Structure formats: C-alpha cells, structure tokens
Amino acid sequence: MSTTIDSSSRRLPAGRKAELAAYVAETGQVTVANLAERFDVSPDTIRRDLDQLDADGVLIRTHGGAISLQAVPRPDTGLDVRLRLQTQAKDQIGVLAAGLVHDGAAIMINAGTTTLATARHLTDHRDLTIATNSLRLATELNPMAFRDLYVFGGVVRLSAQGTVGPVAFPAHSGADRDIRCDLALIGVGAVSADAGYSTSNLGEATMMREMMDRSARVAVLADSTKFGRRLFAQIADLGRADYLVTDAPPPPDLAEALREADVEVLTPAS
Known part of the structure; x- marks a missing residue:
C-alpha cells in the first residue's frame, strides 16, 4: 500500500525549526502567538523551538517571542537583548x-x-x-x-x-x-x-x-x-x-x- 504525504500535514521538527529560523531572520522580530499560528503548532512547541534556536545561536529569545541577530531593535527592546545584537x-x-x-x-x-x-x-x-x-x-x-x-x-x-x-x-x-x-x-x-x-x-x-x-x-x-x-x-x-x-x-x-x-x-x- 503506497503512502502519500498531504501538504497540509505537520512538518518534521527539524524542518519546522529551519523554516522558523528563516522566517525570524526575514521578519526581524516575531511573537510566539504569530509563530504558533503560522506553523500550526502549539505555543509551547514554538517556545521550545525558540529556546533551542537561541541556545544554538541562531536567534535571540525575547519575552513573548524572538528577534533576528541582524534585526534593528525596536526602541523598547531591553538592554540585555540589544547587547546580543551586532x-x-x-x-x-x-x-x-x-x-x-x-x-x-x-x-x-x-x-x-x-x-x-x-x-x-x-x-x-x-x-x-x-x-x-x-x-x-x-x-x-x-x-x-x-x-x-x-x-x-x-x-x-x-x-x-x-x-x-x-x-x-x-x-x-x-x-x-x-x-x-x-x-x-x-x-x-x-x-x-x-x-x-x-x-x-x-x-x-x-x-x-x-x-x-x-x-x-x-x-x-x-x-x-x-x-x-x-x-x-x-x-x-x-x-x-x-x-x-x-x-x-x-x-x-x-x-x-x-x-x-x-x-x-x-x-x-x-
């Protein structure tokens, strides 16, 4: 029996994290809620992905979301986050x-x-x-x-x-x-x-x-x-x-x- 993969099925974790990292790099600054909706997974899953990507040095985890390493921070971005940029x-x-x-x-x-x-x-x-x-x-x-x-x-x-x-x-x-x-x-x-x-x-x-x-x-x-x-x-x-x-x-x-x-x-x- 052949197996088909529906395009709407959930992505494998590694693939999702790669796409998530690319999306953050393109967007600059994102929220957990936005990412959960975009990737059709729970907020807790997104938080775990962001924590891992931060540990890997791919992005910077912020309260409620993440920011790209190359992003220009918003005026209200905290000092501890800005210290890790540029x-x-x-x-x-x-x-x-x-x-x-x-x-x-x-x-x-x-x-x-x-x-x-x-x-x-x-x-x-x-x-x-x-x-x-x-x-x-x-x-x-x-x-x-x-x-x-x-x-x-x-x-x-x-x-x-x-x-x-x-x-x-x-x-x-x-x-x-x-x-x-x-x-x-x-x-x-x-x-x-x-x-x-x-x-x-x-x-x-x-x-x-x-x-x-x-x-x-x-x-x-x-x-x-x-x-x-x-x-x-x-x-x-x-x-x-x-x-x-x-x-x-x-x-x-x-x-x-x-x-x-x-x-x-x-x-x-x-």
Whole structure:
C-alpha cells in the first residue's frame, strides 16, 4: 500500500525549526502567538523551538517571542537583548572609541550597548574621571581605570538601564556645579545626512545634547545599521560631533554630508 504525504500535514521538527529560523531572520522580530499560528503548532512547541534556536545561536529569545541577530531593535527592546545584537560591530567601535581616550581625561558616556562595549576596552586606561547616566557602566569598567565615577540622577528607564535627567550635580548650596569634560562618547540610535543624530526618546536626546555641549570633543558611536535612519527626537546636527566612530564606511550621501560638516569618520579599516 503506497503512502502519500498531504501538504497540509505537520512538518518534521527539524524542518519546522529551519523554516522558523528563516522566517525570524526575514521578519526581524516575531511573537510566539504569530509563530504558533503560522506553523500550526502549539505555543509551547514554538517556545521550545525558540529556546533551542537561541541556545544554538541562531536567534535571540525575547519575552513573548524572538528577534533576528541582524534585526534593528525596536526602541523598547531591553538592554540585555540589544547587547546580543551586532556584537562584532560594537566591539570594533569600542576599540576605536577607547583609543580616543587619554589617561587622566574627564569623559562623559551615555547609556547604551555600544558605549558599554567601549567601557570594556578602557581596561588599560588609568586615572579617568567618568560621568554617565548608565546604571550598567560600573559593572563593565575595570576599577583600576577610573579615579572617580559619577552617575547623573533622574528618572530611570529600565529598557536602557539608565537615567534621564539634567546633566548636573547639585552643590550643597542647591545650585548646580558647572562641569566640563575633555571628551563625550555618545551612542546614538540613528545617523542621517539631513537629520543628523537622533534617538527614540525625547528626554534622552536632550541629555545627550547637553553631554555634547559640556565636552571639548565629541565622538558619536553608531554601527552601520543606524545609517540613513531618522528617529523621533533629534540630538544634534552632524557637525556637532568631531568624530563618527563606526564599523563600516557610510553610504555616499552620508559620507559627503559628514565631510562637509568636518566630521572625521573612524572605521576599523581607516
């Protein structure tokens, strides 16, 4: 007796997981409910598949779904998920950005995954004074690298694990002390020829601009997935930065705009 295979029958697990992985890579970010409906299996089966694919390094498991390793994360994507995206690019940027920091310098660093990568490459630096809004930075820094570490107060954004508030430290009299730094290392969400540097949160944009204004030099850190994009809140025009530190050369229109704005582009090949 011959056996026929109905095209609507369920796929074998290995085949389903391969198709599931391909679908996540194509879509970028998905939910368990969406996948269960698409592949006609239970949510528990999808969860097990996603857990296995995450363990295999194929995708990143998130609360309620998954995200592709190459995806551009949504603004509300948690820091722990974003830390696993574009890791090689961020590490390359971190090496270059750390090279701009001199021993004994006073620096500002905003909260973000690319700036955390930079912090990990400050291991051999010494006598730094660091001001940041990142609640995670202290865990990434070598304690021998800094003399003083200050964290700006404000409202805590859990997704960024950072604070949003004034770039200031009040004195005992109640007035804010004036602070100035040698270098600001600012990770941004988007870089475009017409909109400059932008991010998704208005309060963060204001804070990042103020960090720039209080620093003698400014290095913007952004991997190449940020090019040609514009997010809700503008931080500053292109010319506000002295350096753009990235993992790959910008596209021609952005490269020309950066040249006209006198911004030095630093890449691993430069």
